[in-house]
Amino acid sequence: MIRQQSFSRYLSSNRTLFSRRASNTRRRRIAVATLVGATVLLAAALQPAKAAEGPASVPGAASAASAAPAPAAANTPAVAEEMVIRTMGPVSYVCGGIAEDQRAKLAEKEKNFNIGILFSQGANSEFIADVDVKLTRDGQTVAEFRAGGPRCLIRAPEGSYNIEARYKGQPKTIKVSTGTRNAQLRW
Structure with missing residues (x-):
């Protein structure tokens, strides 16, 4: 018979896998990742629109x-x-x-x-x-x-x-x- 070992030996003494602090940290990381992903998608979506409008619409592109x-x-x-x-x-x-x-x-x-x-x-x-x-x-x-x-x-x-x-x-x-x-x- 194999005896299960606790995860607590891998975590610091004041944090557990399901602690409130760990949950808040995960939520923050997910929120930051979501914001970064949304920013990247928005930038990618706007890029073809600028190209379709033509070079005259690019701000600051005076030659x-x-x-x-x-x-x-x-x-x-x-x-x-x-x-x-x-x-x-x-x-x-x-x-x-x-x-x-x-x-x-x-x-x-x-x-x-x-x-x-x-x-x-x-x-x-x-x-x-x-x-x-x-x-x-x-x-x-x-x-x-x-x-x-x-x-x-x-x-x-x-x-x-x-x-x-x-x-x-x-x-x-x-x-x-x-x-x-x-x-x-x-x-």
Whole structure:
């Protein structure tokens, strides 16, 4: 016959496994772990929302755009330094080009895209951003996004597309075919 041994020899003399002090300690640890877990989940849930809103919505992400002598720098929002390629169905796109380094990055990426468009305004062709873009083909919407910069590169299946853009409530439309990399919409 095996004799059971007490747990009390493993615990300090003033604490037992089911003492009030041990229960309170466990409750505190569970509460702290719950708070840490909730914070991590909340942070993870907010991260994709920021990415979906685009780089212009990231607080404190002002780049060299405000210091660059690019045309109409006052009319363009603060943009994160890294331009993200986004995909919507069969279409991928990236927008940027306010600062000189962004224009250079877009020029490097241009060979991977088959449509390019530039948004500007006025007689001096000042760059603009925050343009709502809708890409349609045969009356069907293929992609919709907000341009975070004046230059957008688009990769789409071969064919002709209508680009419907809206800036400050004013619509503009242009018809482009794949292979067109220098289309421009001016308000």
